[in-house]
Amino acid sequence: MSRRILRAAVVGAGLLGLDLAERLAQSPDLVCGLVAGRLGSAGLRRAARLGCAVSDAGIDAVDPAEVDVVFDASDATAHPARRAELAGAGVLMVDLTPGTGGVVVAPTVNGHLAETARHLSLVSCGGQAALPVLDVIARHCAPRYVEVVTTAAAASVGRAGRRNLDEYIAATEAAVRQVAGTPQAKVLTALTPALPAPAFRVQVAVLAGDVEPGLADGIEAAARAVRAGFAPGYEAARVTTERGRITVTVTVAARRPGLPGHAGNVEIINAAAVLLAQRHAATRKA
Template sequence: MPLDLARLAPRTTAAREESNAAPKLRTAVLGAGMLGIDLARRLIGSASLDTPLVAGREGSSGLRQAARMGCVISTSGIRAVLDAHVDIVFDASSAEAHPAHWAELASADVMLIDLTPSSGGTMVAPTVNGFRVETHRHLSLVSCGGQAVLPVLNVVAKHSTVNYVEVVTTVASASIGPATRNNLDEYVATTGYAVRRLTDAATTKVLATISPALPAPAFRAQITALADGINRDALIAGVESVASAVRAFAPGYEVTALGVSGDRITATVTVAARGGCLPAFAGNVEIINAAAVTLAEGYANSRRA
C-alpha cells in the first residue's frame, strides 16, 4: 500500500489556512553538504514542516549558506539535534556516521529519515511502501539509485517472477560530494540489498559510474531483469502509472525506455532536477530529497489526522 500522495496535492484555500493554523513539525538536518543544504531549502518551503536546524562541520560553507537561508545552525552535531527537541531528523551525513546517530536518537521521540546508504532502518520508497511512515520511526531511503529504480522494480516484481536484476547508475561528478564518494561501496551494497528484498531475485548486480563529462550528464539508471511469466501489458501499464506517481513529488522523473523481449525486461530511468536551485543534472539529489520531504510531510499529515 503506497503513501497517499493525494494528501500532498495542492489544496484549497480553506485547507491551506487550516494547515497553516496547525503547528508545523520541528526538523533537523545532519550534514551541510549539497544534499543537506538542498534538503533544508525544501523544508523551508514546506507547509507542514518547520525551518530546520542544520548541523555540520565547523567552517563549512554549507553552514554559512544555511544561515543565510534563515536556518539555525550548529557545529555540535547530534548533540545539538538532541538539545533542540525536534520531531523529525534527516541524516544527510555519511554511512559511517549514521549508526551512531541512530544509537543517540533511538530513545528519543523522533522520526529519523536516513539519506545515507547505511542500510539501517526500514527501507522505504514513497510509491512502494510509503505507508510505513505511520508505524516506523527509523526509515532508510536506500540511495538515490534505489529511489530511482525501486518504483519500477516493484511493478516488475508484481507482474513476473524475477530471477536476475542488474542496475547501472550514472551520475555527474559535479553532483556528488566527498561523503558520497567515500560511501560508494555502501551505495552498491545497500542498493543491491534493497533490490533483492523487493524482487526476490536470486542474483542482483549494482554498478555505479561517476561521469566527469562536460556538459554534465543527467542522472540515469539502467535496469535489466531476467524473469519468468512476464505479463507484458500489465507491466508496461504499471510502469507508466508509477512513473506518473513519482512525478507528483519529483517532476523530472521519467522512464525514457521500457522493453520486454522474451524473458528480458529493460528500462531506463532519468531524473532531472526541477525543484529549487539545483542544476538540472543533479537528479540524484532531487530524487532522494524529494522522497525524504514527501515521506516527512506524509508523517506530519498522519499526525494531524
C-alpha cells in the same frame, strides 16, 4: 484538528543537506530548526544565511527534546548508534545515507510505512529511482536476477557520497533484492565528469521467466505517480522485453528552482525524504 508543524534538523551541510534546508523552508508541515555540519564549512555559512540555526557538532548537536524529525544527509558509517538512539527517543529519523538499519521506504511503493515507523531508510538516490520500476516488474513476473547501473554527474555528488560508494552499492543491492523478491542482484555505479553534465540515469535489467501482459503500461503508470507525487523530472523509457530479459531506462532531471538540471540524484532522494516526513506529520495532530 489541525496539523502540528514539526521541527526538523538536518545533519550534513553538503549538497544534500543544503537542498533539504531549502525544501523545508517551503514545507507547510516542517520547519528547519538546525543544520549541523563540519567546522568552518561553506555549507554551514550558507545555511545560516537561509535563517537556520547552525552547529559544527554534527549529529551530537541534535537534542531529541527540541526536534521531531532528523534528516541525516551526512556519512553512512559515522553514527549508526546515534541514529538508533534518536529513533528510540521518538524522533522520526529519515536516513538519506546508505547506512544500515531503518525501514526501506520509497514513497510510491510503500510510503504508508512513514506514518508509523520511526527510522526510515531512503537507501540511495539510485534506489529511489529504481524501486518504483522494480515494484511493477515484480508484480508481472518472478525475477531471477536484477542488475542496476546508475550514472550521475560528478558535480552532483559531494564528499560524503564519494566516500560512501561501497555502502551505496551494498544498500542499493539489499533494497533491490527486497523489492524484486530475488536473492541475486548487482548494482554498479559511475560518476561522469562529462560536460555538459548529463541528467541522472538508472538502467534496470531483469532476467525472468514468463512476463504477464501490461508491464509497459504498469511502468508508465508508476512513473506518472512519481512525477505527480514528488519528482516531476522522472521518466521511465525504453521498456523492452525479449526472451525473458526486461530492460528499463530511468532518467531524473532536477526541476526545483536553484538546483542544476543534472542533479536529479539530489532531487529524487530529497523530495522523497520531505514527502515522507510530511506524510508522517499528517498523522501527528496538534
